[in-house]
């Protein structure tokens with residue numbers, strides 16, 4: 001059964017699910033521990049679990065509100081659903097919860113408190129962006145209102161569906177590079193696969209409250225370079241990133257996935273897939289004059 005997601009996430013990667021499943025299959029990694037150190041909505045991890053392709057997922061997230069949401073899903077899903085029932089989806093609640101956006105550490109409040117706030121802002125703000133304004137604006141003078149993306153029953157059923165697998169889900173808070181450094185040896189000695197989806201190089205700052213500067217992207221690339229556990233990274237297609245991963249002594253596999261959202265009239269672009277294991281070509285409609293990469 002398809003794992004449905006309670007979050008609407010900017011940069012969510014559900015569209016890569018089949019591709020990642022294929023990578024696991026090709027490299028005989030079915031049943032592995034699947035580590036997603038930039039979890040966001042954890043769309044791929046959760047779907048791998050729902051398809052029984054992995055034994056366990058480890059989700060790490062830097063944003064205290066998103067981390068706390070997942071923590072509450074695995075630790076207290078019933079209470080979380082009761083809180084959702086009680087939540088008035090209104091501008092008043094938006095202002096009441098707003099101070100929680102200033103919280104720097106998830107240790108400052110119980111996961112339930114921050115998790116409800118994270119879910120609230122994710123479902124009531126423009127494009128699910130936690131630092132954005134509410135849908136309909138602060139004056140609510142649009143035909144879209146703050147509650148139009150918060151179907152409570154559906155969100156609760158997604159939470160309860162995920163919670164059935166809570167024994168197989170570990171949720172951690174922190175910085176991905178530090179986490180990978182600390183767990184590098186363990187991950188190399190166990191059957192682990194890391195799906196790395198850092199904040200976008202170009203748009204990260206506008207989409208997430210925590211994003212990377214050049215040195216952070218470089219630190220991640222340098223760490224991945226010396227890591228021998230299998231990993232797959234997805235990035236926006238930018239010369240800086242291509243140079244980081246394909247320049248100098250790096251020898252990664254790379255594929256380019258063309259995103260073409262013109263049907264929805266939204267955006268056009270491409271996503272880079274990088275890995276230290278051989279990754280299959282991306283299935284997509286043939287188009288002339290695409291640059292050939294590794």
Ligand SMILES: C[S@@+](CC[C@H](N)C(=O)[O-])C[C@H]1O[C@@H](n2cnc3c(N)ncnc32)[C@H](O)[C@@H]1O
Pocket residue numbers: 009010011012013014037038039040041042043044060061062063066174175176177197198199200208209210211212
């Ligand atoms: C591109 S999004 C991940 C989206 C996710 N793959 C999905 O499908 O929903 C990047 C995520 O990394 C998180 N993040 C930013 N800086 C981080 C850091 N230093 N360590 C861990 N996570 C971080 C952001 O909050 C954001 O949720």
